[in-house]
Amino acid sequence: MRTVALRFAENFAPDCGTVATHEAVIRKLGYVWYGKLGSAVSAKTAGDILLNDDPRLLLIHSGGQDRWWCHIDAIKREVPPAEGIPSYYRDKAKDFGCWFRIRRFERAEPDVMSKCRVISSGRILTSASRHSMSPYFIIDYAAK
Template sequence: MRTVALRFAENFAPDCGTIAAHRELIEQTGHVWYGKLGGPVSYKTAGEILDDDDPRILLIHSGGQDRWWAHVEKIQRETPPIDEIPSYYRNSAEDFGCWFKVVEFEPADRSVMSQCVVASSGRVLSSASRHSMSPYFIIDYAAK
């Protein structure tokens, strides 16, 4: 499966945390939009993600051990309806270059990073992410 791994931090998140804040909106509306700061993923990569039987992206907590699969049903560059974005980053919605419509968050297996290969380098994600400041990686995931 081809997808992306995105780093996330808790710098601006509410006390409940990034994932919990997003889950609250899923409970209310059935989905939430998760924003990627900076440039968007390419249309090609977005298409590859959405073509999978179970489209999802991997979220990696920077400096932490949490890894989450975010199951997505849409990827877009346009800012979604503001009430479908967690309140803590509604005021900075224009800073996000790409949006993922998430319908579920699922904890990823502890070994997920060793099961992902970075498409551009062929390196295992667990190694590549330690030696790179990149906010995201295009990865190929093969569950063991």
């Protein structure tokens, strides 16, 4: 499965954390928009992700051990309606280059990064993420 792995941090999130805050919106609306800061993923990458039987992306907690699969059903570049964006970053919405509509979070298996290969380098994500400051990686995930 081809998808992206995105790093996230808790710098601006409420005390309950990024994932819990996004899940609260899902409980209310059935979905939440997750914004990727900076440049958008390419249209080709977005298309590849959405072609999967179960489109999802991998969230990697920077400096932590949390890994989450985000089951998605849409990717867009324009800012989505504010109600679907967690309130703590609505005022920064224009800074996000890409938005993923998440329907469900699922904790990833502890060794998930060892099952992901970075497309650009061929390296395992565990190694690539340690030696790169990149905020995201295009990956192939192979469940073992």
